[in-house]
Amino acid sequence: MSRIAATFDRLRAGRRAALVPFVTAGDPSPAHLPDMLRSLVANGADVIELGVPFSDPMADGPTIQRSSERALRAGTGLAMILDAVRQYRREDDRTPIVLMGYANPIEHMGVAAFAGRAKESGIDGVLVVDYPPEESGAWAEALGAAGIAPIFLLSPTSSQARIDLVARMAKGYIYYVSLKGVTGAANIDTADVERMLARIRSRTSVPVGVGFGIRDPETARAIARFADAVVIGSRIVEEIERAEPDQAAQRAGAVLAAFRAGVDAAAVDRAGP
Amino acid sequence: MQMRVPVAEPRSPGAYDLPDATGHFGPYGGTFVAETLQAALEELRDAYEACRTDPAFQAELAYELEHYVGRPSPVYHAKRLSDELGGAQVYLKREDLNHTGAHKVNNTMGQALVARRMGKPRVIAETGAGQHGVATATVAARYGMECVVYMGTEDVARQAQNVYRMKLLGATVVPVTSGSRTLKDALNEAMRDWVTNVANTFYIIGTVAGPHPYPMMVRDFNAIVGKECLVQMPALAGRQPDYVLACVGGGSNAMGIFHPYIPHAGVKLVGVEAGGLGISTGKHAATLSAGSPGVLHGNRTYLMQDADGQILETHSISAGLDYPGVGPEHAWLKDSGRASYVSVTDDEALAAFHALCRTEGIIPALESSHAVAHAMRLAPTLARDRIVLVNLSGRGDKDMHTVAKASGLSL
Numbered sequence: 009m010s011r012i013a014a015t016f017d018r019l020r021a022g023r024r025a026a027l028v029p030f031v032t033a034g035d036p037s038p039a040h041l042p043d044m045l046r047s048l049v050a051n052g053a054d055v056i057e058l059g060v061p062f063s064d065p066m067a068d069g070p071t072i073q074r075s076s077e078r079a080l081r082a083g084t085g086l087a088m089i090l091d092a093v094r095q096y097r098r099e100d101d102r103t104p105i106v107l108m109g110y111a112n113p114i115e116h117m118g119v120a121a122f123a124g125r126a127k128e129s130g131i132d133g134v135l136v137v138d139y140p141p142e143e144s145g146a147w148a149e150a151l152g153a154a155g156i157a158p159i160f161l162l163s164p165t166s167s168q169a170r171i172d173l174v175a176r177m178a179k180g181y182i183y184y185v186s187l188k189g190v191t192g193a194a195n196i197d198t199a200d201v202e203r204m205l206a207r208i209r210s211r212t213s214v215p216v217g218v219g220f221g222i223r224d225p226e227t228a229r230a231i232a233r234f235a236d237a238v239v240i241g242s243r244i245v246e247e248i249e250r251a252e253p254d255q256a257a258q259r260a261g262a263v264l265a266a267f268r269a270g271v272d273a274a275a276v277d278r279a280g281p
Numbered sequence: 282m283q284m285r286v287p288v289a290e291p292r293s294p295g296a297y298d299l300p301d302a303t304g305h306f307g308p309y310g311g312t313f314v315a316e317t318l319q320a321a322l323e324e325l326r327d328a329y330e331a332c333r334t335d336p337a338f339q340a341e342l343a344y345e346l347e348h349y350v351g352r353p354s355p356v357y358h359a360k361r362l363s364d365e366l367g368g369a370q371v372y373l374k375r376e377d378l379n380h381t382g383a384h385k386v387n388n389t390m391g392q393a394l395v396a397r398r399m400g401k402p403r404v405i406a407e408t409g410a411g412q413h414g415v416a417t418a419t420v421a422a423r424y425g426m427e428c429v430v431y432m433g434t435e436d437v438a439r440q441a442q443n444v445y446r447m448k449l450l451g452a453t454v455v456p457v458t459s460g461s462r463t464l465k466d467a468l469n470e471a472m473r474d475w476v477t478n479v480a481n482t483f484y485i486i487g488t489v490a491g492p493h494p495y496p497m498m499v500r501d502f503n504a505i506v507g508k509e510c511l512v513q514m515p516a517l518a519g520r521q522p523d524y525v526l527a528c529v530g531g532g533s534n535a536m537g538i539f540h541p542y543i544p545h546a547g548v549k550l551v552g553v554e555a556g557g558l559g560i561s562t563g564k565h566a567a568t569l570s571a572g573s574p575g576v577l578h579g580n581r582t583y584l585m586q587d588a589d590g591q592i593l594e595t596h597s598i599s600a601g602l603d604y605p606g607v608g609p610e611h612a613w614l615k616d617s618g619r620a621s622y623v624s625v626t627d628d629e630a631l632a633a634f635h636a637l638c639r640t641e642g643i644i645p646a647l648e649s650s651h652a653v654a655h656a657m658r659l660a661p662t663l664a665r666d667r668i669v670l671v672n673l674s675g676r677g678d679k680d681m682h683t684v685a686k687a688s689g690l691s692l
């Protein structure tokens with residue numbers, strides 16, 4: 009069984025939602041990446057979304073844009089990230105790691121070459137923000153052949169037809185973008201999110217995570233009552249931005265721990281398996 | 282003046298009819314944007330399709346192009362330049378004579394009318410040199426729409442006069458400080474605005490790039506340029522040209538004049554890219570000549586990129602050509618061989634700028650000067666009865682400071 013499926017099975021049995029931190033790989037520098045992964049896992053990460061920095065992050069707000077710029081200035085590249093994850097797998101063969109980024113660095117490596125190297129590195133899923141399902145036929149096939157889950161987005165504006173399209177192609181989990189806008193924007197309407205999740209769930213049994221705009225443990229707790237995963241991005245990346253580089257991993261972990269408490273507090277309200 | 286321009290050419294089997302229904306030109310084009318924008322693009326595709334096939338929309342656009350923009354623009358036989366070159370006859374399609382001074386207004390007028398049909402009271406745009414920003418601010422003022430223009434801080438500093446023009450026209454200019462602080466970053470920022478404010482906002486993209494339907498829609502609105510030439514050339518020169526030349530930044534003026542000529546197999550189509558300080562220096566914007574395929578700004582096309590697939594900064598003396606991508610239809614025309622692409626350096630473009638001023642009394646935009654420069658290389662190699670048609674995409678008033686500076690003067 010894949011690491012992602014095993015993780016969601018285990019959490020479901022414990023009536024818990026997955027806590028999924030997002031950080032940009034190589035922020036503050038590639039040398040800090042192993043410690044960052046360790047700190048996130050030690051502080052409650054069930055799955056890690058690792059951003060691949062890109063020069064033109066069109067779907068991201070200022071916080072993650074600046075994070076990408078720091079990582080690129082520090083010399084981070086896709087091949088280097090794959091190597092770092094491969095090293096990290098020697099000490100942690102359990103935590104799913106999902107890469108999240110934009111199409112061009114992957115296309116430049118070549119989709120087939122990327123899929124092969126990602127598999128060797130122990131990558132579990134890949135979310136390419138600018139690969140919508142209708143442009144992803146060859147992509148999903150290449151990942152599937154390597155046993156890696158293609159993760160797709162859905163949003164408040166997704167039509168029924170698009171929900172069905174994603175439901176047909178999605179593996180691993182579906183990432184529901186909980187607001188109109190870019191990463192890091194204003195707070196979200198929990199009731200709206202709950203209604204949309206019910207619609208998505210009526211078409212697929214793939215777990216559904218929620219992200220974009222979850223900025224405090226209270227909101228995380230509210231979302232964790234009904235979502236399969238809660239993704240925390242900009243709030244952690246802000247902390248990394250403010251920290252001295254050598255403190256960044258520890259401070260990111262401290263923020264994550266507070267979200268862990270929020271998500272666990274929701275467990276009592278969740279329906280059973 | 283009333284001029285009869287054939288609307289759509291009848292489609293015969295095997296005729297050129299790209300993009301396909303999903304916005305692809307062969308392997309290029311497409312809809313490479315996040316899910317959050319897909320609904321907005323779907324809404325735009327439906328609205329544009331309704332406009333395209335609505336005679337009332339086409340009539341309104343034709344009226345505005347005639348009475349507000351000043352179309353048709355003339356074709357002019359540049360006799361003194363041709364004589365000096367001693368070869369082929371050079372003709373100029375005078376897009377510099379349009380209201381606002383460039384071809385850009387053909388597109389902004391069209392998109393503004395689509396925005397009105399969709400009931401969107403707010404328009405946004407990205408701009409590099411400021412020409413597209415000015416053309417957008419102009420039509421927004423014409424229709425009483427709110428207008429926000431995104432512009433990299435590097436360009437705000439380089440193009441102060443156009444920033445002021447946009448403000449006079451009532452637009453808000455937002456300086457963009459992310460990334461390389463130029464056109465590509467302004468486009469990123471405009472997309473972020475659009476995804477956040479999509480309910481009341483129409484995004485007027487300034488060239489034949491972006492996700493489907495933009496490359497097709499912007500091409501269609503600029504195709505009036507080539508359609509007029511199809512009628513004007515036989516009337517003025519007795520036949521169609523042997524060559525059609527146009528500068529290529531994102532590629533909208535080039536697609537506009539190329540597209541109606543694609544079925545005319547005897548007409549060679551040549552796009553002229555910005556060679557900057559020379560291709561070998563790496564400081565240029567010759568994407569088709571020196572780049573490689575990738576995905577940026579919603580479509581697959583040729584890009585300037587490094588070994589990790591990060592987008593590179595480009596250089597050109599003309600801000601309007603300073604873009605690391607190019608419209609996907611040009612990528613397809615290059616690969617299929619129907620068009621070819623060459624480059625011209627900053628110095629060659631400047632020499633052409635001065636030559637056209639001196640021989641014809643026409644001050645061209647620095648962008649357009651790239652196309653003139655290639656005509657000056659090409660014409661002497663051809664017989665005197667050959668015809669080279671150049672799309673003179675804009676006038677050079679905006680470039681006075683840049684040209685003076687290159688000549689060691691300050692104004």
Ligand SMILES: Cc1ncc(COP(=O)(O)O)c(C=O)c1O
Nearest residue numbers: 412530531532533534601648675
């Ligand atoms: C006069 C003129 N020509 C050409 C261009 C380049 O754009 P495109 O390649 O889309 O025609 C610009 C862009 O600002 C321009 O102002």
